Amino acid sequence: MSATRVALGDAEFARLRELLSRTAGLVFDDSRRESMGYSIGERLRATGIADVASYLEEVERAGSAERQRLLDEVTIQETHFFRNPPQMRALRVHVLPELIRHADANGRRLRIWSAGCSTGEEPYTIAMMLRELLPSTAGWDVKVIATDISENALRAARAATYGSRAVQLATAAEVARFFVAQSGGRWTVRPEVRELVELRHHNLVRDAPPEPVLDLVLCRNVTIYFSRETTRELMGRLHRSLRDGGYLLLGHSETLWQVSEDFRLVALGSGDSAAFVYRRLDEPAAERRAILPDRRTLQELPLPPERRVAARRARSRVELPRQERVETAEAIPLSSVRDALAAGRYADAARLARLAADADPLRSEVHYLLGRALVDSGDDAEALPALRRAVYLDPEAGLAHFLLAGALARCGDRAAAAREYRAAAQTLARGADGDAHELGGRSARELAALCAQLEGQLSAGSER
Numbered sequence: 001m002s003a004t005r006v007a008l009g010d011a012e013f014a015r016l017r018e019l020l021s022r023t024a025g026l027v028f029d030d031s032r033r034e035s036m037g038y039s040i041g042e043r044l045r046a047t048g049i050a051d052v053a054s055y056l057e058e059v060e061r062a063g064s065a066e067r068q069r070l071l072d073e074v075t076i077q078e079t080h081f082f083r084n085p086p087q088m089r090a091l092r093v094h095v096l097p098e099l100i101r102h103a104d105a106n107g108r109r110l111r112i113w114s115a116g117c118s119t120g121e122e123p124y125t126i127a128m129m130l131r132e133l134l135p136s137t138a139g140w141d142v143k144v145i146a147t148d149i150s151e152n153a154l155r156a157a158r159a160a161t162y163g164s165r166a167v168q169l170a171t172a173a174e175v176a177r178f179f180v181a182q183s184g185g186r187w188t189v190r191p192e193v194r195e196l197v198e199l200r201h202h203n204l205v206r207d208a209p210p211e212p213v214l215d216l217v218l219c220r221n222v223t224i225y226f227s228r229e230t231t232r233e234l235m236g237r238l239h240r241s242l243r244d245g246g247y248l249l250l251g252h253s254e255t256l257w258q259v260s261e262d263f264r265l266v267a268l269g270s271g272d273s274a275a276f277v278y279r280r281l282d283e284p285a286a287e288r289r290a291i292l293p294d295r296r297t298l299q300e301l302p303l304p305p306e307r308r309v310a311a312r313r314a315r316s317r318v319e320l321p322r323q324e325r326v327e328t329a330e331a332i333p334l335s336s337v338r339d340a341l342a343a344g345r346y347a348d349a350a351r352l353a354r355l356a357a358d359a360d361p362l363r364s365e366v367h368y369l370l371g372r373a374l375v376d377s378g379d380d381a382e383a384l385p386a387l388r389r390a391v392y393l394d395p396e397a398g399l400a401h402f403l404l405a406g407a408l409a410r411c412g413d414r415a416a417a418a419r420e421y422r423a424a425a426q427t428l429a430r431g432a433d434g435d436a437h438e439l440g441g442r443s444a445r446e447l448a449a450l451c452a453q454l455e456g457q458l459s460a461g462s463e464r
């Protein structure tokens with residue numbers, strides 16, 4: 001049966017928003033009113049409750065079981081195995097081996113928390129990696145605690161059987177090793193993986209962390225639905241529950257910038273395959289820098305073979321200072337990237353920017369310049385990761401938001417493009433006037449107005 005949408009009036013929508021924000025931290029802006037109308041329509045049909053007013057009374061009632069059904073209906077469960085390959089690589093190559101070494105020397109106890117685990121793909125992925133790195137857990141106390149607010153999601157996680165789309169980022173060897181094939185192209189996670197995972201119902205906004213001392217927390221693609229204040233409080237709790245040296249992984253569009261200064265941002269890997277992770281590193285406050293590249297870690301990780309060849313080729317084609325060629329960003333002055341851009345030598349600009357990004361992956365401007373070089377050479381899809389990194393590292397980078405918006409629009413992602421134009425309009429309006437050439441001869445204020453207009457056009461187009 002197709003779902004029927006109910007039209008939510010202003011007061012009804014406000015009551016729902018208040019309830020969801022108070023009980024689960026979820027923030028719904030006006031753009032979600034229509035989808036919320038479908039969710040409520042579906043719940044009216046399922047419960048037989050006659051109208052929205054009576055439904056609201058029911059879910060607002062203390063102890064209402066229907067409130068859980070509503071949360072199941074409105075939460076977004078999008079996830080898959082091995083999501084975010086650079087993070088997966090960083091986990092496999094660096095984070096998990098280091099945690100295992102630490103645990104080995106400290107009582108062989110390892111606690112990992114997948115917070116907002118959805119239907120289970122994320123915690124099972126971690127358990128698969130643990131099985132690879134630690135084939136026998138005899139004598140070890142290893143647990144991946146996986147929690148979510150949605151009962152529906154946890155039910156699916158317990159069943160641990162998935163369609164082919166969920167496993168598309170797993171290699172054939174991983175599928176063969178960790179799944180049992182079912183009829184109809186479905187896959188069940190093997191028992192030796194499942195036994196490492198403990199699934200629990202948990203509300204990140206209201207409940208204490210499920211364990212007092214954790215080595216690693218994955219809280220990916222969860223806080224995007226929270227307000228900054230809710231996220232700030234949650235990050236405080238996560239920080240307190242991680243041990244010194246513990247890791248926190250967020251989703252690729254989530255950042256602690258202006259949210260928490262408790263963690264240190266660390267880049268693992270290099271260039272396009274770098275992953276950004278946060279760490280709790282206890283040290284005297286005076287010595288702490290909020291954002292600091294961990295160069296030892298960067299050097300520990302070898303480039304994958306194809307990147308090494310690419311880097312060698314790139315190095316042989318460009319003029320670089322003698323000796324220790326790509327050790328620091330200073331080895332590739334950003335002015336040389338800008339000069340190449342100004343001269344229309346986009347391939348050179350991209351090559352130089354890549355080398356600079358390899359040397360200094362935490363600098364937003366480097367990724368912005370790489371994105372610009374790729375956009376200027378007509379390669380929007382290639383430019384997206386670089387521009388996303390630029391805005392991740394510096395959410396106030398107005399020009400990077402602007403370029404990212406254009407690239408997204410040309411790649412057909414109108415909703416994301418509208419969001420980026422909005423961010424560009426806001427950040428450009430706040431920022432100082434920049435280089436007139438980069439602003440296309442306009443003032444920052446004029447470009448901000450143009451971005452607001454483009455956002456309006458895209459949003460209107462997607463509503464039609």
Ligand SMILES: C[S@@+](CC[C@H](N)C(=O)[O-])C[C@H]1O[C@@H](n2cnc3c(N)ncnc32)[C@H](O)[C@@H]1O
Pocket residue numbers: 023024025026075076077078079080083115116117118119122147148149150153202203204205219220221222225251
């Ligand atoms: C988009 S999924 C992310 C799944 C997985 N972490 C990933 O990145 O693939 C977001 C999950 O957060 C859960 N969630 C939302 N609000 C929550 C809360 N207050 N407490 C616990 N889980 C919550 C949702 O039910 C949903 O399963």
